[in-house]
Amino acid sequence: MRFGERLASAAGHLVAALIIAALVHLIVILVIPLVAPRDAYARLAALGPINATIVLERPGPGESRLPFGDPALASAFCRYDLSTGPIRVKAPTGRAAFASLSFHSRRGAVLYALTDRAATHGLMEAIVMTPAQLREFEAHDDEDNPSQDLRIVSTTNEGFVLMRAFSELPSLYEGAEDEVDGLACAPEPMPK
């Protein structure tokens, strides 16, 4: 083989390697969310059953906890499973300087979030449901007396709700923990 032919062959293989690299890169990035065994939902699932309110450990040094937690905020979560029906979420607020509620799908996407500014009578409240359950609710809605409920559609059957509460001073952290411990997730009957 002459030098030029060798060079062309080597370049051909290099281009092939780069194409394979690009494909592998794309596959890895797209597949991670589907197979990651250590994602937030999987870590939370290890802590307790569906619908139970569980207060998260205060963020601190040590890798047993979730990363990028704020040491000034107390958080509690409950996992939901909509395959048996919608879930009503109630989160009383008022004592903490700032409180918020966020809804996350099984895949980790944020579905919705609200803060204590959106609370009515000191309560943040919502119903989480699947698109099919939403259609059924809407079919039963009374047009003259519309429902006041905040309805949040989850793109996955499973997911979790997280409540956060801010402590203005280190000494107020326990109060913030008590506030997030008030989060409650309970099955909601379908309309009849």
Place this chain on the structure above:
Amino acid sequence: MTSFIKVCLTCILGLALGIWSSRAILERGAPFGVVTIGAWRVAAKAGSSDADPYTRAELERSGEIPLALGEGLQLVARRDDEGRRLDARCVYRVGPHTPAARYWTLSLVDRKGFPVENAAGRYGFRSSEILREGDGAFSIYVSATAHSGNWLPIGAAAPFLLVLRLYDSPLSATAGGIERSAAPSIQRIGCA
């Protein structure tokens, strides 16, 4: 036979490059949907349902529960104002103002997002507990050894990150709307 070996080598090279590039990009932070404000980076879409695949993969891999857009904004700095990597041997001054928010916190974490053990037991400051000048301006000193005023200890972490969280900020939904002058500066004021 030699061409078979060449094909094998090409495949192995492609696979290795693909995996390496995926890892490298996830370690350094998602390249898309990131807004830079001075020394700070905001993964603007992390807290929304339309996060890009890189942001999603990064979140899934770390297990982080992102702050939702409606709750607040998380700004992360790996470098100082002049673009130098944050160094545990140096002293930094962070201040004097932050963008508008009901509350904010500044904390120090290692590369994986966990607070760093230190003798003072301080992992961050809240807007509600820092010492301020008469006009509301503040300085937080980030250093390994004790510093007067608001001292945020570096602890034993070699590479560290600073995390600024803005809770209930009117800017939450429009990360692009933060001016550089509104974000606190990270000034290196000396090195040991």
